[in-house]
Amino acid sequence: MRTYVRVGIALLSPFRIGGWLSHDDAANQTRTVRDPAEEDRPFVPSTGLVGSLRAHADDKAEELFGPPRGGELKASPWWALGVRLSDDLTIVQRGQTSINRGRRVAASRGYRTSDEVLPAETGRPDLYLYLSSNRPPATLLEVLATWRPTIGAGITSGLGDAEVVQVLYKTFETTSPADLLQLVQNGKAGPERIDALLAGADELELVKQPPALVLQATLRVEDLLVADRDDPAWRRASLFHGSAWKGILRSRVTYIARCLGLPCCPVPQGDDGTAEDWTGCGACPVCVVFGSAESGQGCWAFSCSEQVHDPETVRERHRTAIDRFTGGYRSGALFPEQTLPSHELTLTVHWARKPDLGEPDISWVPRALLRALGDLNDGIIGLGGRTGSGLGRVSVRELELGVEAEHGPDGEPICIIPGLPIGPADTPLINKLAVKEPADA
Ligand SMILES: [Zn+2]
Numbered sequence: 418m419r420t421y422v423r424v425g426i427a428l429l430s431p432f433r434i435g436g437w438l439s440h441d442d443a444a445n446q447t448r449t450v451r452d453p454a455e456e457d458r459p460f461v462p463s464t465g466l467v468g469s470l471r472a473h474a475d476d477k478a479e480e481l482f483g484p485p486r487g488g489e490l491k492a493s494p495w496w497a498l499g500v501r502l503s504d505d506l507t508i509v510q511r512g513q514t515s516i517n518r519g520r521r522v523a524a525s526r527g528y529r530t531s532d533e534v535l536p537a538e539t540g541r542p543d544l545y546l547y548l549s550s551n552r553p554p555a556t557l558l559e560v561l562a563t564w565r566p567t568i569g570a571g572i573t574s575g576l577g578d579a580e581v582v583q584v585l586y587k588t589f590e591t592t593s594p595a596d597l598l599q600l601v602q603n604g605k606a607g608p609e610r611i612d613a614l615l616a617g618a619d620e621l622e623l624v625k626q627p628p629a630l631v632l633q634a635t636l637r638v639e640d641l642l643v644a645d646r647d648d649p650a651w652r653r654a655s656l657f658h659g660s661a662w663k664g665i666l667r668s669r670v671t672y673i674a675r676c677l678g679l680p681c682c683p684v685p686q687g688d689d690g691t692a693e694d695w696t697g698c699g700a701c702p703v704c705v706v707f708g709s710a711e712s713g714q715g716c717w718a719f720s721c722s723e724q725v726h727d728p729e730t731v732r733e734r735h736r737t738a739i740d741r742f743t744g745g746y747r748s749g750a751l752f753p754e755q756t757l758p759s760h761e762l763t764l765t766v767h768w769a770r771k772p773d774l775g776e777p778d779i780s781w782v783p784r785a786l787l788r789a790l791g792d793l794n795d796g797i798i799g800l801g802g803r804t805g806s807g808l809g810r811v812s813v814r815e816l817e818l819g820v821e822a823e824h825g826p827d828g829e830p831i832c833i834i835p836g837l838p839i840g841p842a843d844t845p846l847i848n849k850l851a852v853k854e855p856a857d858a
Contacts, residue, residue: 418551418552418553418588418589418590418591419549419550419551419588419589419591419600420549420550420551420552420553420554420586420587420588420589421547421548421549421586421587421589421611421614421615421618422547422548422549422554422557422558422561422584422585422586423545423546423547423548423583423584423585423586423611423612423615423618424545424546424547424548424561424581424583424584425541425542425544425545425581425582425583425584425585426466426542426543426544426545426546426566426568426579426580426581426582427536427542427543427579427580427582428506428534428535428536428537428543428544428568428578428579429536429578429579429580430536430575430576430577430578430579430656430659430720430721431509431533431534431535431536431576431656431721432449432533432534432568432569432571432576432577432579433447433449433531433532433533433534433569433570433571433576433577434449434450434459434460434461434462434465434568434569434570435448435449435450435569435570447530447531447532448531448532449508449532449533449534449569450462451508457508458502458506458508459502459506459507459508459534460502461500461502461544461568461569462500463497463498463499463500463546463547464497465568465569466497466500466546466566466568467482467497467546469564469566469567469568470482470560470561470564470566473560473563473564473565474560477556477559477560480494480556481493481494481495481556481557481560482494482495494550494551494552495548495549495550495552495557496548496549496550497546497547497548498547498548498549498608498611499546499547499607499608500544500545500546500547501544501545501547501608502543502544503537503539503541503542503543503544505537505539505543506534506535506536506537506543506544507534507535508532508533508534509532509533509534509535510530510531510532510533511530511531511532511533511658512530533576542582542583543579545608547608547611549611553588554586554588558584558586558621561581561584561621562584562621562622562623562624563623563624563626564581565579565580565581565626565627565628566579566580566581567579571659571660572714572718572769573659573663573707573708573714573715573717573718573719573769574658574659574660574663574718574719575656575658575659575660575662575718575719575720575721576659576721578718578720580625581623582623583620583623584620584621584623585615585618585619585620585621586615586618586619586621587614587615587618587619589614599614600614627767628718628767628768628769629767629768629819630765630766630767630768630817630818630819631717631766631767631768631783631786631818631819632764632765632766632783632786632787632790632816632817632818632819633763633764633765633766633816633817633819634763634764634790634813634814634815634816634817635761635762635763635813635814635815635816636761636762636763636764636793636811636812636813636814637759637760637761637762637811637812637814638757638759638760638761638762638800638809638810638811639758639759639809639810639811640756640757640758640759640807640808640809640810641657641756641757641760641800641801641808641809642754642755642756642801642802642803642808642809643655643731643755643756643757655723655724655725656721656722656723656724657721657722657724657762657800658721659718659719659720659721660719661800661801662719662720662722662764662766663707663719665789665798665800666719666786666789667703667707669788669789669792669798670703670706670707670782670785670786670789671703673785673788673789674702674703674781674785679702679781679785680701680702680777681701681702681703682697682698682701682703682704683698696708696709696710696711697709697710697711697712698711699711699712700712700777701777702777702778702779702781702782703782705772705776705777705779706779706782714769714770715769716768716769716770716771716772716779717766717767717768717769718766718767718768718769719764719765719766720764720765720766720767722762722763722764722765723763724757724760724762725757725760730757730758731755731756731757732755732756732757732758733753733754733755733756734753734754734756735751735752735753735754736751736752736753736754737751737752738752754803754808756808761814762800764790766786767819768819783818787818790813790816791813793811793813794811794812794813796810796811799811
């Protein structure tokens with residue numbers, strides 16, 4: 418018996434494989450894995466996808482893919498034959514600035530570019546994973562029906578999000594002359610051979626399982642600073658990046674926690690550059706939720722938000738730098754500023770993993786996140802660059818919460834942060850939430 422399965426996967430966000438944000442090469446560039454045969458084409462090794470599938474298979478993992486690493490050495494019942502990528506996928510370079518958390522400004526030498534592979538948006542799957550076994554497919558199909566694959570690195574910053582859109586499968590009985598004939602008469606090779614074998618195959622009915630929501634908010638943003646409308650990467654797909662959401666909100670949640678005396682990362686010491694690579698203490702609730710180099714992947718994933726990216730809508734005006742000594746205009750200091758006019762952005766935060774037993778209590782963090790949204794709405798913080806001169810103003814229009822209030826023994830919701838009400842918050846409620854500033858304390 419020989420079974421072939423083809424899994425069609427659509428990308429929901431860009432991905433990057435094998436690049437580490439903290440990796441510094443000479444050009445400060447993080448590259449995704451390339452096709453060994455074609456240097457400008459992306460490549461997805463099947464091992465990573467199978468790892469994601471194995472993690473999803475849970476208690477069926479061993480039955481499908483053999484004992485875990487370190488266990489008895491046995492061949493996996495299911496073989497990954499490879500991954501075929503759509504020709505429409507392209508690699509773009511995105512510029513990024515890392516933040517020195519000690520000084521809360523852009524780190525020196527912090528600018529780097531990183532490769533990202535953009536979804537093709539053709540309406541067809543972006544990649545196909547091919548699997549084969551000498552077993553019937555029932556258990557594998559059960560697992561595939563609810564699988565939500567992740568591809569590469571940066572999952573909690575909105576990269577590598579994908580969904581299964583089509584699963585074709587067919588079993589050939591090698592004892593049946595007709596089936597055997599089909600197997601041997603197919604003169605093609607590689608993926609094409611299996612595509613031909615799967616012509617007229619059965620299609621699995623998929624059960625969509627979107628990840629559990631922490632929060633989704635619709636925001637209206639005024640005058641968001643655009644890096645450069647002539648940048649080809651921006652023209653192809655302007656995304657308000659998950660890493661940017663994560664950076665802004667983590668910083669504000671940490672600030673709120675400090676104001677209220679809740680456990681959070683200490684302020685990193687030292688202006689000698691040692692704080693530049695600092696990614697969190699690794700031991701506090703903020704690190705559990707947002708992740709750190711010490712404690713690994715955070716519990717929450719911040720999706721990239723789609724944004725209008727018609728270069729025609731970008732407004733450009735010129736500003737002049739001020740000479741702080743004379744108080745007058747500085748000669749030769751005229752610079753252009755490109756902004757997007759009023760538009761909507763959707764912020765989506767979902768659970769990437771549940772907190773482990775033994776990790777600190779994170780129950781107050783969702784409410785601090787709500788308060789951070791309230792601060793965005795109040796104009797205390799903004800999005801993007803030059804918020805100090807009034808750019809990137811935000812108003813919260815709609816809010817959906819996936820987290821629920823916990824109830825005490827008397828049935829009343831537990832108020833974890835004094836002054837922060839509990840419960841199905843809507844936009845007006847966010848406006849009313851109050852946090853004490855350090856000066857009041
Ligand atoms: Zn921490």
